Amino acid sequence: MNRRRRLVVLLAVAAAALPLVGCGVPTSGPPIVVKDAHRDRGSAASSKPIEKKTPVGVTDPLILVHRYLEAAAWANEAGPDSEAIDKVAEAARGFMTSGAQATWQRGQEITVVRPRFNIPTATANGTRVEVALEPIGVLNSRGTLEPRTGAATVTHQFNVVPAERGLELRISNPPQGMILSDEGLGEFYDIRPIYFWDTGYRNLVPDLRYVGRSASPANELMKLTNWLRDGPSEFLRPAVNPLPAGIETKDLPVIDSNSGVVRINLSAKAASVQSQLARFLTQLKWSLRPRSGTLELLIEGQRTDLGAGLANPAVTPDGQKDPPRFGVVDGRVKHIGGDSVAVPVLNSDDNSGVVSAAVLRGAAQQVALVREAGPGRVRLWLGSYNQAAKTAEYTSTGLTAPLMSRPAGVTTPAANDPAFLVAADGKLFAVSVASKQWTDRTPVGMNGVTAVSVARDGRRVALVVGGRVYVGVLAFDGSSPFVTQLQEVHSGLSDAVGVAWSREGWVVVAGRSAGQTSLVELTIDSALVEQISLRNLQGLAVTRVVADPMVRLDSDPDRGGERGQIMLEANGRAYRVYSTSVDEWPQDPPTGPAPSGAPAKQSPPSAPFFMD
Amino acid sequence: MPEPRHREIVTDGSAAPGRGRRLIDATRVRSMIKAVRDRALPWGLRLVSLVVTGLVAVRDSRPVRALRRGPLQHAARLAAQARRAWRRSLQLRIVSITLVLSALLVGVFGFVVASRITGGLLDAKVRSASRQVDQGVAYAASQLKGVTQSGDPALLSTVPAVVVALGNTAQGGQVQVVMRATDSSLQPLTAQAQSPAWPKAGAYDVVSSPRLVSLREEVARGKVARQWVTADPDGTGEHRYLVFGSPVSSITDGGQLELYYLFPLDNEVATVDLVRTTLFATGVALVGLLAMVAALITRLVVRPVRLAARTAQRLSAGLLDQRMEVHGEDDLARLAASFNQMAANLQRQIVRLEEMSRLQRRFTSDVSHELRTPLTTVRMAADLIFSAREAFDPAVARSAELLQAELDRFEGLLADLLEISRFDAGFAMLDAEPTDLVPVVRRAADGLASVAERAGCLVEVGVPAAPVIAEIDPRRVERILRNLVGNAIEHSEGRPVRVTLSADESAVAVTVRDHGVGLRPGEEKFVFNRFWRADPSRARQTGGSGLGLSISIEDARLHGGWLEAWGAPGRGAQFRLTLPVRAGDRLVSSPLGLVPGDAWLRAIEGPEPAAAPTVAGSIAATPTAADTTAVEPGIPAVTADRRGAP
Structure with missing residues (x-):
């Protein structure tokens, strides 16, 4: 009985003293790993949706013209579908007066120019902005910028007039066709090279392509895969091989949101070119980065086991900090x-x-x-x-x-x-x-x-x-x-x-x-x-x-x-x-023993x- | 063989009882050590043995023993007192148990609450810090993009700018931001005025200090890690910080740029302290209040229980009309009701028994008184007849003599009855006065001389030479002695009767010894009963009423003294009267022993008694042939003590 009571008393004293000890803000401790440092996967993963700028709230004619020259972005990706191009071109039309809208022809392709602005001058009914448009090339539906050689710089005088209603400004004489400035190209497009194997299947050659930034990741992957299928651009054609004929995608590429795995489903014909699939996988891996965490190729829904694919001989060696x-x-x-x-x-x-x-x-x-x-x-x-x-x-x-x-x-x-x-x-x-x-x-x-x-x-x-x-x-x-x-x-x-x-x-x-x-x-x-x-x-x-x-x-x-x-x-x-x-x-510093006398x-x- | 008390353990003979077990161990250890020492053992063991011997010697040394005795004894005494209080007081037990248990519970809950609050605070801090660090790292990485060539002078200008920008946007007190390189890329910065730490340059030293070396290792391995640390980056004293470290980007020569945040925890520390002190104060107050509440509630229960105990005590002391108050219908009320019922029943029984006893006594008294009157008349007539008996026939004269004798006897019996009824009624009065007992004893003996002569036994009286003064009622005492001697003579069977008187400062005693039939075992108790006769076949020679010893014992009790009997079959009997010297004193001892010195002796004088059965076993004595078994010395016969009421 005594021992039990003594035990209870001891416990009580200890428990009473507990709040004084024990809990509290720690004064020191061992390091605790929170997570692995996030290796720079590129800011594309956290890109915010880009929105085109509108003439709303613009009072400076220079800015208006700048914006107008960016308005035609993404029109190339709508493909041969005329209505889709029209929808995108609506953004450009928003900058025009109604009269200009009636007469403006959008054309089929986007011309990329490098504009050089001169100081605007005031006119009777608005402002005249003189811009020297130096053509760079044409952005086609496959994201290639085909250089326009020999094209001359065109200087265009933009007439900026107040809109019919409201306080906004409008352009009354836009040049024909869709024009995109290099600023707009840089802002509304991502550079995504796609890769082709050269004629000897020894090197992976990048082909510069531009993907519109509005696309959802899956959309972007689909475009890149389609362009890969459509073959290299003119510039690279003599040096590289296109995809083998059997490789065709069946559905859209699927990104698994939990694991980040990208799955690409090929049609049954791919089974006939089984030996080439490793190369195709490598092309995809490099073309779809940085979104392709893990890439899986499926043939008609069946997983293929290709491992990690082949190596790109041009790759910087792993662990290289400073090139020799x-x-x-x-x-x-x-x-x-x-x-x-x-x-x-x-x-x-x-x-x-x-x-x-x-x-x-x-x-x-x-x-x-x-x-x-x-x-x-x-x-x-x-x-x-x-x-x-x-x-x-x-x-x-x-x-x-x-x-x-x-x-x-x-x-x-x-x-x-x-x-x-x-x-x-x-x-x-x-x-x-x-x-x-x-x-x-x-x-x-x-x-x-x-x-x-x-x-x-x-x-x-x-x-x-x-x-x-x-x-x-x-x-x-x-x-x-x-x-x-x-x-x-x-x-x-x-x-x-x-x-x-x-x-x-x-x-x-x-x-x-x-x-x-x-x-x-x-x-x-x-x-x-x-x-x-x-x-x-x-x-x-x-x-x-x-x-x-x-x-x-x-x-x-x-x-x-x-x-x-x-x-x-x-x-x-x-x-x-x-x-x-x-x-x-x-x-x-001089290697070797320093000789007596003057240092080498x-x-x-x-x-x-x-x-x- | 008496069973050894547990302290007296058989030892090697050198132990005093009480030291017991402990000393055995020491002795054994000593002998073991000695044996060890005598052998050639490694020095380590020898050292150990010497150390043990030394310790034992210290423990047994005088000062240490005194020390053990002094304070420890105090403590032991206090502990004994506490234990006594614990046993006696229900309230104390309940209050202390409540105190202990509530302290335990409050302590546990307080600890749980405090630790959860602390944990929550710290988690929130870690989360917000983690978020800030992520943002900071992203910003730093973006700013340092392309600047990470080793030797790039732009690095040395970007890093301080980044650190300042991050420090300015940090929330949560004065957050220190430090950029560090694992190689010497930032060495020039620390040499110049610009520091890779903001706002206090001391933070860089903190991050580079040995306290955080393991954190730096983790960060060098590419992990985001955190650590709690106490540091002093700005010279205002040691404060607690939460340090986060994260790699930012790699430098081309193999190094790595790392970002460290030091989040001050002063707010959290203050909050936790506040919580802790509040909890502690509240806990103490709560426990105290609980103990008080327990005491109050216990009183509610303990008070009626104490009342019940007191009432029962009074009831047992004789106040039969004590009852408990019944309030309500709960358990205590039921207890009170049952108690009252029990008390009422007891009271009724006792009153009835008392009444019956009283009635009996009244009857005896009334009858005695009623008988007196006709007896007086009859007596007168009988005397007359007796005085004129010569004129009658010899047969009638004989009848007249018989009549007179029997009437005398009748009168004596009636007197005795009256006397005893007086005792019963409580009317007996003690006339105590300092009297010399020697003449009283002699008178009693001489008064019965004729009877002794007729019985043929000798009455010896042994009295001291000096007078024996005591406060007694001489009449009563003489009556007692007369009765005792008379009984002795009647049962002496011719052998001498010895009357002894002795005294000491507090008591006087008279013993009357006879060597007659004696008493059988157990008869000493009944011998003082009314109308009791050991052997109904014996004729009453002295014509006793059978109430003699009852009256004697009442007389003795009245004096506050003792009247006891001892007897053994075949060895006679001894009656001892002990009276206090001063009336009213309480007797504790008697100058004469109850069992006579010659108790073991068979009667050596006179003819062999008719029946002398041995003590062991037989209760019903049957007269058989003389028993010639040897006397066994040393067995005391069972004695009966008749003591007066204390």
Whole structure:
């Protein structure tokens, strides 16, 4: 009895003291994981629905014209359905006076222009806004912006008058046809490249497409899948394969809201091309990003087991933080920064007297060196690493010239015979690694090729010809590449000196504009142009620009996508482009023991480049 | 063999009783230690054994023992007092049980409430903090896009701007926002005036301190994590913070930019303290009030119960008309009603018995008185006849003598009856005066000398030389002694009768010893009953009424003394009269023993008694041949004590 009572008393005392102890705001504790950090999946996942702007509440005629030039957005996607196009064109009609509405013909296609506004002038019954409309191209129903070459800039005088009723303004004389400004393109469309396998089924080549931002995710996926089925654009046609005939989608793609899995149902014919489905899956994975978390292909509702598909050879290696950079230091090609990578082929005595160089990535790292060959002449050398003998072997090609651009490596349908493109003496040459033979591949009518750059996919190429930038596609004659489908890229720079691929569908062009050195990044269809404003850029005489685009499955291909690393060569030195400034490449501290006396001084690196 | 008390455990002989078990352990331990020490054992064990020996020695040392005795004894005494109070008072028990249980319940509930409130507060804080952190991270990531090349000077200008912007938009007190890089990208910032922490630069040191090293590890692994920490970022003292950490973006050289938020918990701490103190105060007040309420309610129940106990006590003391009040119809009322019923029944029974007894006594008294008158007349006539008996026939003269003798006897019997009825009626009065008992004893003995002669027995009187003074009623005492001696002579069977007187400071005693038939076991009780005769066949030689011993014991009781008998078959009997020296004193002892010293002796003088059965077993004595079994010493015969009412 006693013990029980004592126990109860103890319990009571303890319980009475509990509120004083125990609960309270903790003074310390172990870290508690809340969740995994959200990897930047792109802002597209949280995009708000975009709404077109209306003339409501606009009192400034300039703004009215701006808005009018964006009103025709999305009209291309309505397809051949005339009524649907009409509905979308209603937005444009809303800006017109009733008289103008009666006479305005919308046409079948949207013309994308780059407008340049002049100062509006007042007229008797309103305001006149003069706009120089520089045509960029035509946005077709498959989201491709077909460049309009040779079209002249049209200047249009917009008459802005007050509306019949109310305080709003209206345009009384809109130009015929649907016109979309580049601003409108950027605002109302997402850039979504779709991918095709090249003719050798070795590389995935992106095809730049524009998808209207109003679409629901499922709608967007459906459009992309349909465009994939409809085949590549004109520009890429010689270089890539369309989808095999058997692959046809049966229904709309379905996104599982819980798990984020995207399911695409194919018709029964797909069963006949079972072997090609892996490739199709890879194309879809890359085309549908960033929405495609997990992709499932179904044939008539049956799941297929294709695994993760094939790899895109152009993809940035996983875990790469900073692409390996190379430069020429004291006449030797060296790895000067970025992630370290073993390039045993550079360990050679022939790696000397180098002016510029290129390294082609791959199992057998091929190197092309432009070495001094006497006064005022340079020669192209090719080198590779002999695995068996463990030595680097360099061979001289016969190609010499007073001036050579940096070579660019290209993989060819022949796996053991890649090629290097180099611009020498104003001509474009393709040099075969296996045979060391060089072929003149200057495009017809092009004189003064000064720079060449090959895209990561290895099938698109950018050239600087006589201060103008061109983009083309590589086709192969056996294993020797040549350039076709050249189209000019209007960068707005008067004198381009260098071009490089900074993103999958964008090139960065270095040149002069209005007497100032400037760096511009633009899509290869010239639609979207971005000035890269950098401190310290002025005063640099840029001679070369190189870039390494980021190709990642989880990055958003829209204009929010990240620009790749860019390096410049100016004044004989390598420069590194940061987000808002340009800085000289930091010098490495001298490796090896410091000799007694004056410390060894290394000269700064020049001719920087990334691996091709 | 007496069974050992539980304290006297058989030990090795060296233990004093009371130390008991404990000492055994110590001794055993000591011997074990000694044995261990004598062997060659590893030093560790030896050390242990020495330590144990030392401890035991300390425990048995004098000061420690005194210490154990002093305060512990106090505590033991207090505990005993408390236990007594607990046992006696129902109210105390109920109140203390209520106190304990309500304290337990209130404590548990208070703890539950406080912890739930705290948990809710902290959860809300964590949720809002988590939201803010998510937004902050998204903003920072968007601002830092493209700026994450290592060495990019824009990084060093963007980070402070981001931190300031985030700090300004943060809600919930003075939130500290810190941007940190796992590599040395932000090193130049900490060197300059611009700090990657806002509003207080000290927050950066807090985040880099060892307190948060495990949080930093988690964040470096790519997780969003939180930790409670106490820190002092702004020099105003240690405060509690909720620290959230999240990676923002990676720097090209392998590092990672991380965002840390320090949310101050001062509001939550204040609220929790307030809740806790309120709960505690309320709890204490509640428990106190509950105890008071319990006390009040217990009184409601305890009071009638106490009343019932008191009434029962009074009833048992003799106040038969005590009744309880009946209020209402509940259990207490039922208890009271039953009690009253029981008391009424008892009272009725007792009154009836008393009445019956009284009637009997009245009857005896009335009859005695009524008989007196004719007796006097008859007596007179008988005396006359007796005085003129010579003139009658020898037969008639004999009849006249018989008549006179029997009338004498009748008178004696009547006197005795009257006397006893006086006792019954309570009219007996004690005339106590300091009297010397020696002549009283002698008178009583001498008065019966003729009877003794006739019976052929010797009456020895043993009295002290000095006078024995006591406050007694001489008449009554003489009567007692006469009766006792007379009885002794009658039953002595010729053997001597010894009368002894003795006294001490508080009591005087007279014993009358005879060696006659004695008393059978158990007869000592009946011997003082009225009209009782041990052996009805014996003739009354002295013509007693059968009330002698009853009157004697009443006389003795009147003095406040004792009259006791002892007897054993074949060994005679002894009667002892003990009276207090001062009238009114309470007797506790007697100067003479009741059992005579020669109790074990058979009668050694005179002829063998007719029947002398042994003590063991037989109750109904039948006269048989003389028993020559040896005397067993040492068995005390069963004695009867007749004590006066205290």
